[in-house]
Amino acid sequence: MPKVGMEPIRREALIQATIAEIGAKGTLDITVSAIARRAGVSPALAHHYFGGKEQLFLSTMRYILGVYGADVRAALRGTEAPQARLEALVLAGFAPEHFRREVVSAWMNFYALALSSSAAARLLSVYQRRLRANLRHALRPLVADPAAAAERIAAVIDGLYLREGLAPRETEHRHAADLAMTHIQLELKGAAQ
Amino acid sequence: MPKVGMEPIRREALIQATIAEIGAKGTLDITVSAIARRAGVSPALAHHYFGGKEQLFLSTMRYILGVYGADVRAALRGTEAPQARLEALVLAGFAPEHFRREVVSAWMNFYALALSSSAAARLLSVYQRRLRANLRHALRPLVADPAAAAERIAAVIDGLYLREGLAPRETEHRHAADLAMTHIQLELKGAAQ
DNA sequence: TTTTTTATTGACTGACCAGTCAATCAATAA
DNA sequence: TTATTGATTGACTGGTCAGTCAATAAAAAA
16 A cells, blocks of 8 residues: 655655664664564565665664764753753763664674774764763863873773673663763862863 | 695685785675785685685684784783783783774774674684683682683773774874773772682 | 566575584504 | 405585665654
């Protein structure tokens, strides 16, 4: 039953199906057929809308990065005090939905993909730059060397995410956020301006 | 020209070829044929010695983890002072050879693989546990909460490696080690026992 | 109503690949 | 010398997959 205006619906469904399939298989080694089946359409339609597998992956990556970015912006909205902004940044990054198996899968595989796809590398570096810029901005009134502190905090966030994301499920994710917040306290105490 | 005693030579050659191929393609999506070609043997021989692709990957992972472990042990040998041991741990982790493109590739892909292969996950968690144990041990005489500090330092190390490993080449890798060392200074200053 | 556009797919192709197996060849042991 | 064992591969199989294309069907526009 072909209807007009299906394109955005199908694109969204195919991206969601891609995320689900990556999560289920834990790999980017998944087939367009499986994704299409999950989305309830034929493999040919996936090619029709995305042009190919690689572009479907990139759109999926853009989607996930977009969700993360929106979360961060929402967390920062209305938050003025630098300390509160730091906390918001950390908490947004460690929100439970980022630890859903399929999301972790997508992140890990995108890290790997960034080594072979310059488009993927560019997307990832946009996210990294934005996180660091946000951190620097919040740190500027608080520490002597905001750039270096931002670098370290970003590393702690990424490192803790890596660890928690890879850890066997059932683990407590508050842990990561707490560790990161303690680290920030250390930065503030150790290098107050 | 078949000779006796070839097995260890071929195994090593195939593992090296696997690393090289992962580095070249940036993916685990590589063929046994390509690996075997690189090692100068037939694909059948790779199956003969390793039994299959997955086992070849796991052996390669074990090899890389083993090199890392040996580097760390070498760096710690003869180093007694806790502070020096911390520094040795960091410097070993950020040694230039770990930033060779093919090694970074292997790490990133192993992270992703750990999500779908419990054998890979186990190997990775052995490495992670060992790093944390080493850090805790060195931190015990220096800070009030060695476990938490070790967790944070390990996160910084992993996070900085992720960032530096993914960053476009030409970047300066001293940077990562410096940032990590500064972080350690913060930990010691902020929570001296 | 006719034409055009959008959505959709079945069927196909060309290519590739992991893993198997029987056979070959050389060194070595009996 | 003969039998055995380890090293090695060519040839093959069963299966898979990305991407193409022409055709169909339903809306929408003319």
